[in-house]
Amino acid sequence: MENRTALQRLISTPEFAPLVLLIAEIFVFWAINPAFLSVLNIGNTLAFTVELGLIALAMTMLMTSGEFDLSVGSVFGFAPVVMWTLFNTGITSLELSFLIAMGIAALIGLVSGLFVTQLKIPSFLVTLGMLLVVRGTALFITNGFPQRTWSSEGQWLAEILVGDFYIGSLRIYASLFWFIGAALLLHYVLTKTRAGNWIQASGGNPDAARARGVKVRATKIWLFILCSSMAAFAGVISSIRTAAANPNSGTGYELEVIAMVVIGGTVLTGGRGTIIGTVLGVLILRVMRNGIVLIGVPGLAYNIFIGAIILGMMSLHSWLERRHNAGVR
Amino acid sequence: MAGELIRMDHIHKYYGRIHALDDVTFTVGEREIVGLLGDNGAGKSTLIKTLSGAVPISSGDIYVRGRKVVIGSTTDAIAHGIETIYQDSALVTQLSIARNLFLGREPVKGPWFFNRLDDEAMNAVASDLLRRVGITKSIPPTTPIGALSGGERQAVAIARAMHFESDLIILDEPTNNLGVAEVQGVLNFVRSARDSGHSCIFIAHNIHHVFQVVDRIVVMRRGKVVADDVDPKKSSVERVERIITGMDEVA
Numbered sequence: 001m002e003n004r005t006a007l008q009r010l011i012s013t014p015e016f017a018p019l020v021l022l023i024a025e026i027f028v029f030w031a032i033n034p035a036f037l038s039v040l041n042i043g044n045t046l047a048f049t050v051e052l053g054l055i056a057l058a059m060t061m062l063m064t065s066g067e068f069d070l071s072v073g074s075v076f077g078f079a080p081v082v083m084w085t086l087f088n089t090g091i092t093s094l095e096l097s098f099l100i101a102m103g104i105a106a107l108i109g110l111v112s113g114l115f116v117t118q119l120k121i122p123s124f125l126v127t128l129g130m131l132l133v134v135r136g137t138a139l140f141i142t143n144g145f146p147q148r149t150w151s152s153e154g155q156w157l158a159e160i161l162v163g164d165f166y167i168g169s170l171r172i173y174a175s176l177f178w179f180i181g182a183a184l185l186l187h188y189v190l191t192k193t194r195a196g197n198w199i200q201a202s203g204g205n206p207d208a209a210r211a212r213g214v215k216v217r218a219t220k221i222w223l224f225i226l227c228s229s230m231a232a233f234a235g236v237i238s239s240i241r242t243a244a245a246n247p248n249s250g251t252g253y254e255l256e257v258i259a260m261v262v263i264g265g266t267v268l269t270g271g272r273g274t275i276i277g278t279v280l281g282v283l284i285l286r287v288m289r290n291g292i293v294l295i296g297v298p299g300l301a302y303n304i305f306i307g308a309i310i311l312g313m314m315s316l317h318s319w320l321e322r323r324h325n326a327g328v329r
Numbered sequence: 330m331a332g333e334l335i336r337m338d339h340i341h342k343y344y345g346r347i348h349a350l351d352d353v354t355f356t357v358g359e360r361e362i363v364g365l366l367g368d369n370g371a372g373k374s375t376l377i378k379t380l381s382g383a384v385p386i387s388s389g390d391i392y393v394r395g396r397k398v399v400i401g402s403t404t405d406a407i408a409h410g411i412e413t414i415y416q417d418s419a420l421v422t423q424l425s426i427a428r429n430l431f432l433g434r435e436p437v438k439g440p441w442f443f444n445r446l447d448d449e450a451m452n453a454v455a456s457d458l459l460r461r462v463g464i465t466k467s468i469p470p471t472t473p474i475g476a477l478s479g480g481e482r483q484a485v486a487i488a489r490a491m492h493f494e495s496d497l498i499i500l501d502e503p504t505n506n507l508g509v510a511e512v513q514g515v516l517n518f519v520r521s522a523r524d525s526g527h528s529c530i531f532i533a534h535n536i537h538h539v540f541q542v543v544d545r546i547v548v549m550r551r552g553k554v555v556a557d558d559v560d561p562k563k564s565s566v567e568r569v570e571r572i573i574t575g576m577d578e579v580a
Contacts, residue, residue, distance in 0.1 A: 204421035212433035
C-alpha cells in the first residue's frame with residue numbers, strides 16, 4: 001500500500017465520493033439554471049444550511065461513538081420555546097433565558113446518555129422516547145402556539161448569534177461563523193486529541209476500549225450532552241432568524257441530520273466518523289433541496305432525491321469498503 | 330527461570346452448582362512460558378478468566394511476586410501487570426496500529442486545553458515495537474488494524490503488552506484460524522516476549538504448537554490440575570494427549 005499514488009489515496013478517503021457528488025450537483029443545477037449560483041440564492045441557502053449543519057456536526061461525534069440521537073429535532077423546537085416563553089413573560093433577561101434553555105437541553109442529553117449507558121437500552125429506543133417527551137412538553141407549555149420573538153431586535157445576544165451583514169450583495173449571518181468554528185473545533189477534537197481517540201474506540205470496540213481504561217460511558221454521555229446542546233443552540237439561532245419560536249419546528253430534522261452524517265461517510269454503527277464528510281453531506285442535501293426547486297422540479301419530490309442519494313451513497317461506501325479491505329491484505 | 334511471578338493457591342470457582350475449578354494451584358515463573366492444556370470444559374478458560382479479572386474466584390489466594398493481590402476486574406489485572414490477549418477482541422479495528430498500542434494511555438503534548446495526541450512519538454514507538462516483536466514486513470504504524478492479518482493482529486497485541494511492561498502475557502488460543510507461516514510468526518512473537526523478560530501463559534488446542542514454544546506444560550481435567558510439570562523436551566505429544574484425556578494418570 002506504500003506505493004499508492006496521492007490520487008489513489010485521495011480516492012480511497014471516505015470524503016471523496018461526497019465531494020464528487022457535491023461538485024456534480026452544483027454543476028448540474030448551475031447548468032440548468034444559472035440563477036442557482038446567484039448571490040441571493042447562495043446567501044439564502046447558507047442561512048438555513050448552518051442550522052441543520054450545527055446539529056449534524058455534533059451528531060457525527062455521537063455516531064462515531066456508536067450511538068445516535070433521535071430527539072434533536074424536538075430539542076431544536078423546544079429550547080427556543082423555553083427561552084422565549086421565559087423572556088416574553090418577563091421572568092428573566094434574554095441572556096439568562098438563553099442559558100436556562102441551554103441548560104435544560106444539556107440535561108436532556110444527560111438523561112438520554114444515562115439511560116443508554118447505565119440501563120443499556122439502545123439509543124434508538126431511549127431517544128425515540130425522549131423525542132416524544134420533549135416535543136410533547138413544547139406543545140403543552142405553548143398550547144401549540146408559536147412564541148413571538150420580535151423583541152430580539154437590538155439584543156446583543158441575538159446579534160452575536162445571527163446578526164447579519166453584507167459582503168457586496170451577499171447577505172451573511174453570524175451563524176455561519178459559528179458553524180465554521182464548530183466544524184474546525186470538532187474536526188480537531190475527533191482527529192487529533194485523546195478525546196477523539198476515545199470516541200472512535202468507544203464506537204469501534206467498546207469492550208476492548210474499556211479493558212484499556214477508556215471511559216466509554218462517560219465519553220458517550222458527554223456526546224449526548226453535546227448533541228442535545230447543539231440542537232438547542234441551532235434552534236435558538238433559527239428562532240431569532242425566522243422571528244418565530246414554533247413548538248412544532250424541527251419535526252423530522254433528526255432523520256435529515258442522520259442522513260447528512262451517513263452520506264458524508266460516517267458509519268452508523270460507530271468507530272469511524274468524519275467531520276469533513278459531514279460538512280459535505282450537509283451541503284449535498286441542502287443544495288439538493290434548493291436546487292431542485294430552482295430547476296423546476298416540484299418541491300414535494302425532494303424526498304425522492306434524498307432517498308436515492310442515501311441509497312446510492314451507502315452502496316458506494318460499502319463497495320469502496322470491500323475493495324479497500326481486499327486490496328491491502 | 331528466576332523465582333515465582335504468579336502463584337494461584339487452592340483456587341475454587343463455582344458457577345452455581347458446577348465446580349469449575351477444584352482446588353487448583355498454579356504457578357508461573359519469571360521469564361517462563363507455561364503451556365496450559367486441557368480438553369473442552371477442563372477449566373483452563375475459567376482459570377485464565379479469574380487471573381485476568383473477567384470472573385471472580387470463589388475462594389483461594391492469588392500472589393504476584395509473593396504479594397497477595399485481589400483481582401476484581403480487568404483493570405485490576407492490568408494494574409498488576411497481567412495482560413490477556415484474546416483473539417481479535419482486544420483491538421479496535423478502525424484505529425491505526427499506533428493508536429491501538431496507546432489506547433487509554435495516549436501521550437499528549439501542548440498546553441492543557443489544546444492538548445493533542447503526540448502522533449509522532451506514538452508512531453515512532455510503534456515502528457520500533459513492531460520490529461522488536463519480529464514483524465519483518467514493513468508495515469507503517471498508521472495502518473488500521475482492519476487491514477492486518479490475524480497473525481499481525483496478535484503481534485500488535487503482544488507488542489502492546491510488552492511495551493506497557495506487563496509481567497505476564499496470557500495468550501488464549503493465539504494460533505486459532507491462522508495459516509502455517511502465521512503460526513510460526515506468533516510463536517516467534519511469544520519467544521521474543523520471553524527473551525525481553527516477560528512470562529507467558531499459552532493456551533492452545535493444538536498441542537504441537539504448544540510443544541514448540543513452552544518451557545513447561547500444565548494439564549487440567551475436570552476442573553483440576555492433573556499434571557503441572559511436564560517438560561516438553563522430555564515428554565512426547567502422545568503422552569500429554571493421554572494425560573489430557575485421562576488415559577494416563579500422573580501423580
